[in-house]
Each structure stands twice: as structure tokens, then as C-alpha cells.
Amino acid sequence: MTKKLKKFGIEVNVQTGEITEVEVIDEAAPE
Amino acid sequence: MGSTTIPAASANASDNWVSISSVTASGTSTSFTSISGYKKLMLRGASLSASSNTAWTITFNSDTGAKYDYSYAYADFSASSTYGVSTVVGNGNIAFPTNMGSNVMLMITINNTDTTGLKTLSGAWAGFSGSNQRGNNIIGSYLASASISTITVAAAAGGMGGTLSLYGVAI
Numbered sequence: 001m002t003k004k005l006k007k008f009g010i011e012v013n014v015q016t017g018e019i020t021e022v023e024v025i026d027e028a029a030p031e
Numbered sequence: 032m033g034s035t036t037i038p039a040a041s042a043n044a045s046d047n048w049v050s051i052s053s054v055t056a057s058g059t060s061t062s063f064t065s066i067s068g069y070k071k072l073m074l075r076g077a078s079l080s081a082s083s084n085t086a087w088t089i090t091f092n093s094d095t096g097a098k099y100d101y102s103y104a105y106a107d108f109s110a111s112s113t114y115g116v117s118t119v120v121g122n123g124n125i126a127f128p129t130n131m132g133s134n135v136m137l138m139i140t141i142n143n144t145d146t147t148g149l150k151t152l153s154g155a156w157a158g159f160s161g162s163n164q165r166g167n168n169i170i171g172s173y174l175a176s177a178s179i180s181t182i183t184v185a186a187a188a189g190g191m192g193g194t195l196s197l198y199g200v201a202i
Contacts, residue, residue, distance in 0.1 A: 014063050
């Protein structure tokens with residue numbers, strides 16, 4: 001069984017300076 | 032006799048790079064979003080790192096379509112026999128040709144970022160892969176009609192650190 005791990009990254013809105021954590025879609029992982 | 036007036040230089044006759052944003056890279060990917068109003072962009076990375084030697088990529092507008100064409104020269108400074116030139120056509124991102132995990136430095140300049148036409152890019156990066164130091168330069172293009180509003184740097188292994196900075200030349 002393949003365990004699909006959640007990956008996270010950050011996005012920086014250059015207009016507001018706001019930094020948010022986002023879940024990154026791992027396209028290589030099986031559905 | 033009429034006077035002669037030297038026309039004033041236009042506001043952007045030459046490139047006037049300004050700092051847009053700078054952030055500590057984190058996680059598996061770090062993105063600059065809501066970019067607008069710049070005809071050129073420059074992405075710089077200082078002392079970037081990941082949790083292990085891993086694949087690094089750059090994408091524009093979260094677009095993973097086959098729109099990235101580029102050619103790069105690479106060299107392994109600790110093994111002088113390892114060097115070469117390679118061309119990648121129709122890739123889904125700009126992929127660093129060498130897995131790197133520490134002290135990754137990069138500088139990529141992208142042109143025509145505000146237009147609907149072809150975006151060209153050039154730059155270089157270097158980093159450490161274990162005990163080996165690798166260096167690469169790149170020229171390429173991004174075949175998309177949308178202006179660039181998002182730039183993402185990703186390290187597959189995650190654990191990104193270091194500083195990513197974005198500069199631009201206003202329209």
C-alpha cells in the first residue's frame with residue numbers, strides 16, 4: 001500500500017505581503 | 032531661431048529594477064502570487080536548501096503544461112569530467128538538471144512578463160549535492176499567452192529554507 005503524504009508550501013501575496021500555507025498537490029502520488 | 036529641446040527620457044527607458052518581495056522559503060514550494068504591473072521579473076534565491084538532495088523546479092502561473100523549452104549547460108566542479116549541454120522541449124516546468132540540497136543560489140530573469148506573447152528567460156543557479164558543487168546556466172522560453180502573475184519554486188523533498196526574492200521592472 002502506498003501512503004500518500006500531504007505536502008505543504010507557502011504563498012506570498014506580493015500586493016498585500018500576506019503569507020499563507022497551502023497544500024501542495026503531489027501529482028506523482030497515486031490517487 | 033527656435034530653441035532645441037532634448038526630449039525627456041521616458042520613465043522606463045532603461046531598466047529600473049525594484050524589489051517586489053522577499054521571503055524565507057518554506058515547505059515543499061514557495062510561491063509569489065498576485066504579481067502584476069511588471070514587464071520583466073527577476074527571481075533570486077540565496078542559500079536555499081532542502082531536507083535532502085532533491086529535484087528543484089520553477090513554474091509560472093501554476094502551469095504544468097508542456098510549455099517550457101530550455102537549454103542548459105552544466106558542470107560538476109568537483110568532477111571536471113562531468114559537464115555538458117542539454118536541451119529540454121515541452122516540459123511541464125523548468126527543472127534543475129541536478130538534484131541539489133544545500134546552498135542553492137539562483138538568479139532567473141524573465142522578459143515580456145506583462146504581455147500575451149512568448150516569455151523568454153535566462154539565468155543560472157548553483158548548489159551543493161552532497162560533497163559535489165554543481166553549476167548550471169539556462170536560456171529558454173515559456174510558451175503561454177497569459178501574463179505572469181505567480182512564480183513557484185519547489186523542492187520535491189520539502190524542508191525548504193533560505194531566501195527567495197522577487198524583483199521587477201515596472202511597465
